[in-house]
Amino acid sequence: MDIEEGTPPQRLRALPSRLTNQAALVANRIVDRALAEAGARRYHYALLAASEEYGPSSQAALGRRTGIDRSDMVATVNDLAERRLLERAPDPEDRRRNIISITAAGRRELAHLDELLAAAQEDFLAPLGAADRRTLTDLLTRLVDHHRAEQGWTTPGPASRTG
Amino acid sequence: MDIEEGTPPQRLRALPSRLTNQAALVANRIVDRALAEAGARRYHYALLAASEEYGPSSQAALGRRTGIDRSDMVATVNDLAERRLLERAPDPEDRRRNIISITAAGRRELAHLDELLAAAQEDFLAPLGAADRRTLTDLLTRLVDHHRAEQGWTTPGPASRTG
DNA sequence: CCATATCGTTGGTTACGCCAACGTTGGCTC
DNA sequence: GAGCCAACGTTGGCGTAACCAACGATATGG
Numbered sequence: 001m002d003i004e005e006g007t008p009p010q011r012l013r014a015l016p017s018r019l020t021n022q023a024a025l026v027a028n029r030i031v032d033r034a035l036a037e038a039g040a041r042r043y044h045y046a047l048l049a050a051s052e053e054y055g056p057s058s059q060a061a062l063g064r065r066t067g068i069d070r071s072d073m074v075a076t077v078n079d080l081a082e083r084r085l086l087e088r089a090p091d092p093e094d095r096r097r098n099i100i101s102i103t104a105a106g107r108r109e110l111a112h113l114d115e116l117l118a119a120a121q122e123d124f125l126a127p128l129g130a131a132d133r134r135t136l137t138d139l140l141t142r143l144v145d146h147h148r149a150e151q152g153w154t155t156p157g158p159a160s161r162t163g
Numbered sequence: 164m165d166i167e168e169g170t171p172p173q174r175l176r177a178l179p180s181r182l183t184n185q186a187a188l189v190a191n192r193i194v195d196r197a198l199a200e201a202g203a204r205r206y207h208y209a210l211l212a213a214s215e216e217y218g219p220s221s222q223a224a225l226g227r228r229t230g231i232d233r234s235d236m237v238a239t240v241n242d243l244a245e246r247r248l249l250e251r252a253p254d255p256e257d258r259r260r261n262i263i264s265i266t267a268a269g270r271r272e273l274a275h276l277d278e279l280l281a282a283a284q285e286d287f288l289a290p291l292g293a294a295d296r297r298t299l300t301d302l303l304t305r306l307v308d309h310h311r312a313e314q315g316w317t318t319p320g321p322a323s324r325t326g
Numbered sequence: 327c328c329a330t331a332t333c334g335t336t337g338g339t340t341a342c343g344c345c346a347a348c349g350t351t352g353g354c355t356c
Numbered sequence: 357g358a359g360c361c362a363a364c365g366t367t368g369g370c371g372t373a374a375c376c377a378a379c380g381a382t383a384t385g386g
Contacts, residue, residue, distance in 0.1 A: 006227050006311070009216040012209055015280065016296065017190035017287055019303040022230075024187035025374080026310040027180035032341090041341075046175055053172040060364060064169050067185075069344065074366055096351045096364040117178065124180055127309035132302055133179065139291065139299045140182040146290035147189045148169075188343080195372095204372080223333060232375065237335055259333040259382045 027124045034120040040113055043068055043076045048110045051086060051102040058097040085109050190287045197283040201276055206231055206239045208280065211273045214249060214265040221260040248272050 012018050028042075035041060046066040051057070054065060063073045077100060080086040085106035091097035102110070125133050175181050191205075198204060209229040214220070217228060226236045240263060243249040248269035254260035265273070288296050 005224060008228055008230065009209075009212045011212040011216065011277070012229065013304075014300075016284055016300050016303075017194045017280075018205075018209075019300055019307060020183065020190045021187045021373095022307045023303045024180075024184045026307065027183045028342095029374095031180045042181075043342085046172075046181075049172045049174040053174065058364075061168060065171055066175065067171065067343090069342095070365070071345085071367075071369095072343080094352070094364085098365070114174070117180075121179055124306070124310075127305050128302065132305075135298060136302045137177075137179055137182055139295055139302075140179075140186045141176075142290050142295075143287070144182060144185045144189065147287075191373095192343095206373085221333075230374090232373095233334070234336075234338095234376085235374075257333085257383070261334070 030123050031117065031120045034116040035113065037116060038109070038113055040109075043072065044080060045110075045113050045117065047073075047076050047080060048085065048102060048106055048113065051100055052107060052110055056099045056101040058091065058094075059100060060097070062100060080106070193286050194280065194283045197279040198276065200279060201272070203272075203276055206235065207243060208273075208276050210236075210239050210243060211248065211265060211269055211276065214263055215270060215273055219262045219264040221254065221257075222263060223260070225263060243269070 007013075031042065035045060043066075046068060047062060050062050050065045054061075057065075059073045059077060060070060062068070063070050068076060077086060077088055077098075081088050083105075084103055087101045087103055089099050089101070091099045125136075128136065170176075194205065198208060206229075209231060210225060213225050213228045217224075220228075222236045222240060223233060225231070226233050231239060240249060240251055240261075244251050246268075247266055250264045250266055251261050252264070254262045288299075291299065
């Protein structure tokens with residue numbers, strides 16, 4: 001009796017927003033477990049990656065790149081600086097800013113996390129072939145870009161931002 | 164200067180798990196705002212929908228259907244019962260259980276939420292045509308189903324079947 | 327009868343994504 | 357130079373989703 005009692009209602013199964021959320025749940029669970037092997041979280045990886053790809057930057061700039069809030073950025077930088085994966089130094093040219101730079105150890109850690117993450121992606125996307133994977137990332141990219149434009153648009157002039 | 168400072172690092176942009184998460188963020192933001200118009204949250208909709216589609220059921224069964232944890236289910240049922248959208252009654256045949264039934268007002272509320280959600284989906288999927296939407300839901304469904312099978316399957320134990 | 331398991335419930339925890347406010351600093355305009 | 361506004365880092369907080377552990381009460385099956 002009650003076979004397949006775990007089947008969600010039709011309404012939920014057909015809801016793209018929920019489907020997306022469920023997929024994200026799965027993805028995050030897999031990724032979090034992978035990163036946890038190295039004692040890292042998603043924010044850590046994002047920050048290391050941004051730091052490596054864009055070179056020394058202020059916390060605010062890194063926040064804009066990664067989507068991490070300024071307040072959360074503080075804690076994340078604290079974590080990584082304590083572990084000597086990043087360095088935080090005052091900017092002599094603008095004393096409001098901290099300059100964040102990735103260290104050699106940070107690059108090594110990043111490379112390690114890259115490997116863990118690659119395996120996690122493989123896990124996550126297991127049921128899809130190469131073509132399907134490309135299609136999926138394409139569709140998701142279009143969605144995300146569209147909504148980022150719509151919202152990030154109010155970031156125009158020299159003033160009136162973040163406000 | 165610093166045009167497009169909001170561009171995420173390549174590593175993050177190419178990461179399917181992150182893409183999925185970003186899309187879910189967008190979807191949830193849109194959906195949450197829509198549901199908030201009716202003073203509802205996602206759990207509320209999920210529970211009403213399950214309650215309507217499967218008829219009177221125990222809290223645990225509804226939890227299995229919706230993926231809502233038993234502990235969270237208590238609070239969600241409380242919310243909806245207070246607003247007379249659900250009824251909670253002890254099961255005379257199994258005194259461990261509560262039987263949850265949707266009320267007439269609950270059905271009306273559900274219909275209302277259905278409309279709000281339909282508009283929200285439209286918003287979320289705006290950049291995609293009908294074919295792309297079908298492709299997306301298909302791919303996401305395959306992903307979610309795959310991982311649900313993988314995880315829900317390993318719950319065999321001595322008593323098998325749901326525990 | 328006894329072990330096991332399920333049910334509802336209470337009471338946590340984690341991380342993520344946010345927002346508000348503050349003091350400091352920089353730039354711009356008078 | 358004075359004043360004004362914006363940006364920066366930081367602190368502190370919020371809400372929610374998604375979990376887990378444990379409990380007493382009840383069913384079930386050996």
